Amino acid sequence: MMGTLCAMPAHPFSIGIGGGIGWVNWNALVAQYSDTDPIISDEHLYNPDDGIYVGSPAKAGGNTYALTAHVAWQFSQHMSLQSDYFYLGDTAVQFDMNKMVIHLPIPQTKITAKNIYPELPADGRFTTHNDAMDLTLKFNAPTTLIKHLDVFTDLGLGVVHRHDILAHIYRIGGTFGLGLNYRINPHWSTDCAFMYFTGYDRSVPDPAHYFTPFLDSIYVNLNYHFGPA
Amino acid sequence: MMIGARYFIRIVLTLSLCAPVSIYAANKNNSPWHIGILTGIGTTNWHGLVKSHSSYSFTPASADPHIRNGVLHSVPKSADDTGVAVGAYLTWQPLPRISFQAVYQHLPSATIQMDMTKLNLPPSYYRHTRLPKDGRFVSQTEAFSLSLKISQPIAHTSISAFGQVGGAHLYRHDIMAKRGVLSALFGVGFNMPLSSKLDGLVMFSYYTGDDRATVDPVNYYIPYVYIVNVGVSYHL
Numbered sequence: 001m002m003g004t005l006c007a008m009p010a011h012p013f014s015i016g017i018g019g020g021i022g023w024v025n026w027n028a029l030v031a032q033y034s035d036t037d038p039i040i041s042d043e044h045l046y047n048p049d050d051g052i053y054v055g056s057p058a059k060a061g062g063n064t065y066a067l068t069a070h071v072a073w074q075f076s077q078h079m080s081l082q083s084d085y086f087y088l089g090d091t092a093v094q095f096d097m098n099k100m101v102i103h104l105p106i107p108q109t110k111i112t113a114k115n116i117y118p119e120l121p122a123d124g125r126f127t128t129h130n131d132a133m134d135l136t137l138k139f140n141a142p143t144t145l146i147k148h149l150d151v152f153t154d155l156g157l158g159v160v161h162r163h164d165i166l167a168h169i170y171r172i173g174g175t176f177g178l179g180l181n182y183r184i185n186p187h188w189s190t191d192c193a194f195m196y197f198t199g200y201d202r203s204v205p206d207p208a209h210y211f212t213p214f215l216d217s218i219y220v221n222l223n224y225h226f227g228p229a
Numbered sequence: 230m231m232i233g234a235r236y237f238i239r240i241v242l243t244l245s246l247c248a249p250v251s252i253y254a255a256n257k258n259n260s261p262w263h264i265g266i267l268t269g270i271g272t273t274n275w276h277g278l279v280k281s282h283s284s285y286s287f288t289p290a291s292a293d294p295h296i297r298n299g300v301l302h303s304v305p306k307s308a309d310d311t312g313v314a315v316g317a318y319l320t321w322q323p324l325p326r327i328s329f330q331a332v333y334q335h336l337p338s339a340t341i342q343m344d345m346t347k348l349n350l351p352p353s354y355y356r357h358t359r360l361p362k363d364g365r366f367v368s369q370t371e372a373f374s375l376s377l378k379i380s381q382p383i384a385h386t387s388i389s390a391f392g393q394v395g396g397a398h399l400y401r402h403d404i405m406a407k408r409g410v411l412s413a414l415f416g417v418g419f420n421m422p423l424s425s426k427l428d429g430l431v432m433f434s435y436y437t438g439d440d441r442a443t444v445d446p447v448n449y450y451i452p453y454v455y456i457v458n459v460g461v462s463y464h465l
Contacts, residue, residue, distance in 0.1 A: 029442050031442050032441055032443050033443065034443040034445050051444060052442055052443055056442040078326065078381045079381050084266060137392070137417070138306065138392075139245065139390070139392040140379065140382075141326035141379045151327070151377070152379065153393065153394045155416075174415070174435055176415035176435070178377070196413065196415070196437075201277065201440060202277075202281045202283075203277075203280050203446075204280070204281050204283035205283060206283050207442075210283075222252050226289070
């Protein structure tokens, strides 16, 4: 028992690449009608709920592909430090340019998304790019169900990068993961894992200038472990 | 010199990160079930919904102060969301490094202050019909979670570090809303035996919440929770 616990890993350094499905989650910013109370019409001029579309997109984000690469240092039998890079495919953001706010004290004042975001094209649509990096502490444990199969959790700090016509943002947040690792032989292993990066939102008239999406990914990695045969 | 340094690092790491005796081995006669109570300090992060400042310049039409202040019609102007949590937990450790933990926590109360001076329209227009006249209300959140914990003994002590991932049900209840969501829970912490029957726990946890872009987001918000807990459990 002691021998197992205290043995340093024979192959502590590893690199890996992989790919999978990514989800660029803009749900917190996508405009929605409220169903709290019956919709109240403002003298039939417009639906007050439409006002949310002026600052928030009608559709945004969604599923895309994810490419990953990592370097890891396993400093004990069951813990390692790992840095991952995730590249996610571009996703679309669509504003509804027809929705407007008509301000009651000044009824002739009509505000559309174009007033809030002058950078928007006429059709209100643009693509947004995201990638992310992290540094995590990884805990792994043998499952005992299948030989050479470990379960692991990842916890650490991540940086999410958003780049599009409205914003160019790097945002630090938490990153968390859960997965399975299968050791094929002393030099090669494969992971199947889920990774989550926290995002950011701000209560301002123009939240799309500040929003950082929450990123999720399910991916498969192939890892090479350096060391003697 | 390089080889010496490499062996020195290896020895230090081996001594500091590999426990000679695991907690499981030390307590192998105990039941795998523990029951405990916990408390903690954390935030429900309502301040994330509070009106913030935008540094972008607006076109003349939207620079109208009524529009700039419009966001205050629907979101709080301040929130006091940090406080004390209390709860209980049940742990099942079927394997030396793997355990499952169910936790209930009554999370810190949050005091939310809406800006009633900005409500120059009937409150019903903004769906905040249940707001008191002073625009102030207290929100409570309960968390029920089930998580997988993977632990690693540390140094020559019987302390072990762990990472945990799981699912949670967050339930918010106040005068504005009573609603719950399924969310994710992530955490990291330490377990330590206090006696042959008692274990101590220190952990940091993060619960994902829910936010919605509506004209009345206060009615839909479910807190994103960051919390540091300490607890003590008894081996059944």
